[in-house]
Structures are given as structure tokens and as C-alpha cells.
Amino acid sequence: xxxxxxxxxxxxxxxxxxxxxxxxxxxxxxxxxxxxxxxxxxxxxxxxxxxxxxxxxxxxxxxxxxxxxxxxxxxxxxxxxxxxxxxxxxxxxxxxxxxxxxxxxxxxxxxxxxxxxxxxxxxxxxxxxxxxxxxxxxxxxxxxxxxxxxxxxxxxxxxxxxxxxxxxxxxxxxxxxxxxxxxxxxxxxxxxxxxxxxxxxxxxxxxxxxxxx
Ligand SMILES: CC(C)(COP(=O)(O)OP(=O)(O)OC[C@H]1O[C@@H](n2cnc3c(N)ncnc32)[C@H](O)[C@@H]1OP(=O)(O)O)[C@@H](O)C(=O)NCCC(=O)NCCS
Numbered sequence: 001x002x003x004x005x006x007x008x009x010x011x012x013x014x015x016x017x018x019x020x021x022x023x024x025x026x027x028x029x030x031x032x033x034x035x036x037x038x039x040x041x042x043x044x045x046x047x048x049x050x051x052x053x054x055x056x057x058x059x060x061x062x063x064x065x066x067x068x069x070x071x072x073x074x075x076x077x078x079x080x081x082x083x084x085x086x087x088x089x090x091x092x093x094x095x096x097x098x099x100x101x102x103x104x105x106x107x108x109x110x111x112x113x114x115x116x117x118x119x120x121x122x123x124x125x126x127x128x129x130x131x132x133x134x135x136x137x138x139x140x141x142x143x144x145x146x147x148x149x150x151x152x153x154x155x156x157x158x159x160x161x162x163x164x165x166x167x168x169x170x171x172x173x174x175x176x177x178x179x180x181x182x183x184x185x186x187x188x189x190x191x192x193x194x195x196x197x198x199x200x201x202x203x204x205x206x207x208x209x210x211x212x213x
Contacts, residue, residue, distance in 0.1 A: 001138060002061050004061065014072075020130075032098050034095050056074065060142060068132075072127075116209070160176065162208050
């Protein structure tokens with residue numbers, strides 16, 4: 001497996017990989033029934049391309065240059081978190097809003113930029129390994145190598161909204177710590193009904209961070 005920075009000529013291949021893997025498999029997307037495998041999703045794709053343009057993302061490719069896994073990393077500033085709701089509410093997809101309201105509300109409460117005196121953070125945003133290549137340590141290696149990129153670009157803080165137990169484990173094994181967590185069964189509507197029924201073993205969202213010396 002070879003690990004490379006994702007360059008513009010592979011952006012469309014990366015988004016195709018994500019639509020057959022991450023878009024369907026990520027625990028919150030799955031709980032919301034956001035899209036069927038291989039189907040696109042306008043807002044998610046937009047987020048992918050915007051993130052890719054930060055030029056901090058990595059892919060693992062096999063000997064045929066096929067994409068086995070990707071980690072989309074982006075830069076996040078305090079105002080991105082403060083203003084995210086305006087963008088979320090522009091979407092006409094209720095399933096998308098359920099997911100991104102939860103993530104944004106959690107970020108607002110956790111107030112990472114209030115906890116750490118930095119102007120920007122390196123965000124580990126979408127971690128995805130093709131079903132045929134899982135369980136070989138690819139995700140772990142993508143996170144490890146992303147830290148090197150963050151250091152090269154002089155970031156002092158890395159963060160991630162980890163929605164599933166495996167990404168939480170992978171990030172912790174790379175030295176990330178929990179800033180805040182939220183149990184999915186507490187995300188309820190006005191009648192106390194859960195808004196997202198997230199499948200076990202994924203029971204909580206964690207905001208994880210790593211300070212880089
Ligand atoms: C989560 C995901 C990226 C893991 O990719 P991967 O390359 O298979 O993960 P790794 O092989 O690097 O595994 C790292 C660790 O997690 C554990 N792990 C990963 N997936 C697991 C699974 N399905 N069941 C049990 N353990 C798992 C591994 O055992 C390993 O632990 P170890 O270091 O103690 O041996 C992949 O399953 C995926 O793409 N899932 C769908 C998208 C998603 O949920 N992304 C994360 C959202 S925040």
C-alpha cells in the first residue's frame with residue numbers, strides 16, 4: 001500500500017470512493033439513511049471538494065493505483081463552527097440536517113477554541129477505508145501520517161468529530177484525547193424520541209483532539 005497526498009487529478013475518484021463507502025457506512029449517515037451505496041449526495045460532495053482543496057488529505061492506493069482508503073483533512077477556524085448552522089439550514093435534506101445539527105451543536109458546546117489558544121485547527125474530517133481493505137491497519141496509518149502533515153504545516157491542534165467506536169479507538173491509539181462526548185440516545189425531539197437510531201456498537205459521539213508541540 002502506498003500513502004500519498006491527494007492531488008486534484010484524483011479528486012473525482014476520491015469522491016466516488018466516498019460515495020460507495022463512507023456516505024453509506026459512516027454510523028450517522030447510516031442511521032439517517034442519508035443515501036444508498038454508490039449514490040451521490042450534493043451537500044456531502046460539496047464538503048468533500050471543499051476539504052480536498054485544503055490540500056491536506058491523504059489516500060492509500062494499491063499497486064494498481066486503486067483507492068483503498070482516504071482521510072480527508074481540512075482547516076477549521078473558530079468562525080466556521082460559529083457560522084455552520086447558517087449553511088446547515090440552507091439544505092433541504094432533513095436527514096442531512098439531523099446529522100449536521102448534532103455535530104455543530106456538540107462543537108458549539110465543546111468550544112474547542114475557547115479551551116486552546118490557537119487561531120485554527122487541523123480537522124480530521126472523513127476517514128474511510130474500502131470494505132475490501134478493512135482490518136489491515138490502513139485507517140490507523142492514515143491518521144498517523146496526517147499528523148506529520150499537520151506538523152509540517154505548523155498546526156498546533158488537531159481535532160476530529162468521531163462518530164463511531166472504531167474511529168474513536170484509532171484516534172486514541174494515535175494519542176488523541178476526548179474533549180467532549182455525547183450519547184446518541186440523548187439526541188431527542190420534543191417528545192423525547194431519539195432523532196437518530198445509531199446502530200450498536202456505536203453509542204456516542206466524541207470530539208477528540210491532539211495538541212502538537
Ligand atoms: C472505521 C474504518 C475507517 C476503519 O478502517 P480500517 O482500516 O479497517 O481500520 P484499522 O485496520 O486501521 O483498525 C484500527 C483498529 O480499529 C479496530 N477496528 C476497525 N474496524 C473494526 C471492526 N469493524 N470491528 C472491530 N475492530 C475494528 C481494529 O481492530 C484496530 O484495532 P487494533 O489497532 O487494536 O488492532 C472503516 O471501518 C470505515 O471506513 N468505516 C466506515 C466509515 C466510518 O465509519 N468512518 C469513521 C467515521 S468517524
